[in-house]
Amino acid sequence: MTEPVSQETELVLLLSLPDPRPDEADAMLKLLNTPLDWNQVLGMLTVHRVIGVAWHNILRFVIAHRQTLRSSYFIKSLKVTAAGQELMAEEQRSRTAQVQAALSAAGVRSAVLKGAAVAAMAYPSAGMRAFHDNDLLVDREQLPAATAALQEAGYVQGSWDYETSSVRPAARRQVMFMAMHSHQTYSYMKPTPEASVLECHRLDVHFSIDLMTGNRSDAAVSALLDNRIELNGLSVISPTDMLIFSCLHFAREAAHRNEVLALKDLVLYKLVDILALLAGDHDFSDLAARAGQLGFTKEAYFALHHCAEIFPGRVPTELLDPLRPNDLAYLDEVDDGKTVVHRWQTPMVRRMFDVHRLRELEGDLNIPELGRK
Numbered sequence: 001m002t003e004p005v006s007q008e009t010e011l012v013l014l015l016s017l018p019d020p021r022p023d024e025a026d027a028m029l030k031l032l033n034t035p036l037d038w039n040q041v042l043g044m045l046t047v048h049r050v051i052g053v054a055w056h057n058i059l060r061f062v063i064a065h066r067q068t069l070r071s072s073y074f075i076k077s078l079k080v081t082a083a084g085q086e087l088m089a090e091e092q093r094s095r096t097a098q099v100q101a102a103l104s105a106a107g108v109r110s111a112v113l114k115g116a117a118v119a120a121m122a123y124p125s126a127g128m129r130a131f132h133d134n135d136l137l138v139d140r141e142q143l144p145a146a147t148a149a150l151q152e153a154g155y156v157q158g159s160w161d162y163e164t165s166s167v168r169p170a171a172r173r174q175v176m177f178m179a180m181h182s183h184q185t186y187s188y189m190k191p192t193p194e195a196s197v198l199e200c201h202r203l204d205v206h207f208s209i210d211l212m213t214g215n216r217s218d219a220a221v222s223a224l225l226d227n228r229i230e231l232n233g234l235s236v237i238s239p240t241d242m243l244i245f246s247c248l249h250f251a252r253e254a255a256h257r258n259e260v261l262a263l264k265d266l267v268l269y270k271l272v273d274i275l276a277l278l279a280g281d282h283d284f285s286d287l288a289a290r291a292g293q294l295g296f297t298k299e300a301y302f303a304l305h306h307c308a309e310i311f312p313g314r315v316p317t318e319l320l321d322p323l324r325p326n327d328l329a330y331l332d333e334v335d336d337g338k339t340v341v342h343r344w345q346t347p348m349v350r351r352m353f354d355v356h357r358l359r360e361l362e363g364d365l366n367i368p369e370l371g372r373k
Contacts, residue, residue: 003349008036012044012353013310015054016268018123018276025061032062038074044353045078048268052128055082084197086127091198092116093126095190096134097233099153099203106149108142110235111228113206113245114273117236122276130269133187133202137237139225140207140218143185150203155188160200166191167200183208183215209245209294211252212259213337220294239282240290246273247303248296254306257336260361266352271307275314288322297323302331306348334361 005013011031014024045051055078066072093116103110111117112134119129138146158169167189175186188203209224210217224245227238237245250270253259278284291300301323308315334342342361344351351357 003347008040009353011041015057016050016272019279029062032071033069035070042077049130050269050272051078051081052085052130054078056128082127085130088197089126091195095201100235102149102153106145108138108146109225111137111225112234112236113137118273120232122280133204135204135206137206143207150188155190157186157188181214183211212256240284243277244291244296244300247300251299251302255334257334257341260334274307287319298325310349
């Protein structure tokens with residue numbers, strides 16, 4: 001590690017690796033037999049949505065030693081969550097496949113982003129990748145046809161009401177505002193009472209990949225849809241495009257003021273997706289050219305740079321160096337979509353696991369410390 005971290009954090013990072021080396025597996029086992037704060041470890045794995053990867057690594061490298069480990073009781077908690085993720089992932093995937101078939105029948109081409117797509121593309125088991133909604137990319141000009149097809153299939157734009165187990169329809173002004181000022185539509189939802197785990201199938205329909213802006217990227221969307229592939233019953237974007245989009249997803253949320261204030265800016269699973277894609281049998285030799293074509297070179301460098309910072313030696317320099325911009329000041333900036341509002345002083349690896357990181361923003365954004373009114 002380039003920055004010293006606690007043993008609990010070190011263990012979380014090791015458990016989050018999609019492809020641990022033998023020395024890393026040994027270090028993992030050693031830490032699991034050390035008296036650590038297991039509440040803290042479990043909390044970090046949960047908040048950063050990497051329990052599925054952790055359980056996969058436990059099964060590969062640790063389970064044979066469970067009778068003698070100090071952490072044997074803690075390990076049981078991972079199994080339950082991972083089993084639920086596996087079941088939910090399949091329930092999500094099958095319903096998304098049905099939606100894509102309905103869209104195709106209506107003449108609408110679509111591709112799955114993140115979620116089930118990256119789970120199938122980058123992980124040995126779908127349960128390793130936690131996801132609670134499904135992101136579909138469509139051409140902006142085909143939104144009316146997509147809306148009609150989804151409504152015909154029983155989907156309603158709104159939010160889920162946990163008390164009544166039903167969809168609370170969004171007001172028309174909310175639907176219109178989000179479509180005008182965002183890269184996606186208001187969420188489409190459909191109750192799934194027949195499912196074992198899933199209460200509601202949620203779809204976020206993207207018509208731009210210029211995330212967290214009202215900018216339109218019709219040419220880039222068309223390019224991603226032109227290159228989509230079939231995988232595990234779904235139409236998904238290509239591996240190179242998935243890597244770029246994963247980088248874009250992390251970069252935009254890590255740097256946007258609203259995401260920072262909600263503590264949604266730094267969630268480890270986004271970087272683990274990148275690691276898992278890099279560890280797979282994919283040819284990323286065209287990464288720099290494709291990122292340039294799509295207009296997201298800086299975002300690709302941002303994510304891969306920070307991924308290399310937190311997981312040293314995992315990002316090939318031949319991928320990273322061609323993306324490097326001349327000015328690197330943006331790597332530590334927070335913006336509100338228009339202007340820079342803060343520059344971080346602490347390194348990413350410390351911020352990633354510091355729930356009190358908002359304290360540093362207090363001078364710039366007038367944010368109170370957590371736990372204080």
